Amino acid sequence: KAGVTQTPRYLIKTRGQQVTLSCSPISGHRSVSWYQQTPGQGLQFLFEYFSETQRNKGNFPGRFSGRQFSNSRSEMNVSTLELGDSALYLCASSLSGGLPGELFFGEGSRLTVL
Amino acid sequence: QKEVEQDPGPLSVPEGAIVSLNCTYSNSAFQYFMWYRQYSRKGPELLMYTYSSGNKEDGRFTAQVDKSSKYISLFIRDSQPSDSATYLCAMIGGGSQGNLIFGKGTKLSVKP
Numbered sequence: 498k499a500g501v502t503q504t505p506r507y508l509i510k511t512r513g514q515q516v517t518l519s520c521s522p523i524s525g526h527r528s529v530s531w532y533q534q535t536p537g538q539g540l541q542f543l544f545e546y547f548s549e550t551q552r553n554k555g556n557f558p559g560r561f562s563g564r565q566f567s568n569s570r571s572e573m574n575v576s577t578l579e580l581g582d583s584a585l586y587l588c589a590s591s592l593s594g595g596l597p598g599e600l601f602f603g604e605g606s607r608l609t610v611l
Numbered sequence: 612q613k614e615v616e617q618d619p620g621p622l623s624v625p626e627g628a629i630v631s632l633n634c635t636y637s638n639s640a641f642q643y644f645m646w647y648r649q650y651s652r653k654g655p656e657l658l659m660y661t662y663s664s665g666n667k668e669d670g671r672f673t674a675q676v677d678k679s680s681k682y683i684s685l686f687i688r689d690s691q692p693s694d695s696a697t698y699l700c701a702m703i704g705g706g707s708q709g710n711l712i713f714g715k716g717t718k719l720s721v722k723p
Contacts, residue, residue: 501654530709539716540655540699545709553706587654589709597708598643598701602654 498523501603503588509609515576518606522569522590528552529571530600531563534585543586546571547593575608583610614638617700617714626723630687634700634714637681641702644676646685649697649716658698659685690721 502521510516522529531543542555546565563573569590575582585607589600617634624630632646643662647655659674661667661683667674673686687694697716704710 540713542710553710598645598703
């Protein structure tokens with residue numbers, strides 16, 4: 498069974514630009530969560546989607562947004578990039594009715610903002 | 612005070628040592644406690660899972676939860692070089708099960 502797939506794996510942007518990251522969950526998983534990982538703050542929750550609806554949102558500015566499609570694939574977008582947005586962005590999927598808190602992570606998209 | 616505190620290390624031990632990793636938390640409402648392992652350039656993977664207080668053992672790994680002290684631990688027996696990774700404690704935050712609150716992670720290196 499294929500794992501969580503994230504694209505692109507690496508990208509470089511400049512301040513002010515926007516970026517879209519993509520995530521394909523494990524087949525059958527309908528919940529997708531996004532996290533930002535930085536050396537200073539660690540892993541921080543961005544948002545969670547289930548059946549195309551945002552179910553929860555972390556404490557990030559409105560420049561961070563996401564969506565989920567009918568096939569459970571998800572995208573997140575960051576507009577007006579700032580230097581501090583440089584991070585590893587991780588997507589995780591989970592199974593409805595599965596173990597609470599068991600998330601299956603992708604390998605991440607590493608964003609560098611210059 | 613952050614909701615979950617974890618010593619970032621790094622922690623370096625010789626092969627075969629017993630490793631103790633710890634986290635403290637502030638929210639007494641937390642019920643589910645996880646340990647994730649993250650290898651370099653990889654996403655985290657669930658290693659151990661505990662509900663409420665008590666111990667759970669899985670091979671060389673033991674997870675302990677002491678809710679009265681708001682303290683959780685992960686013990687690794689007979690540590691191996693392949694255990695070298697960052698270990699993150701996690702708890703389910705509010706609202707939904709996909710919202711995990713992570714410690715900052717402890718980087719462990721096991722030397723042959």
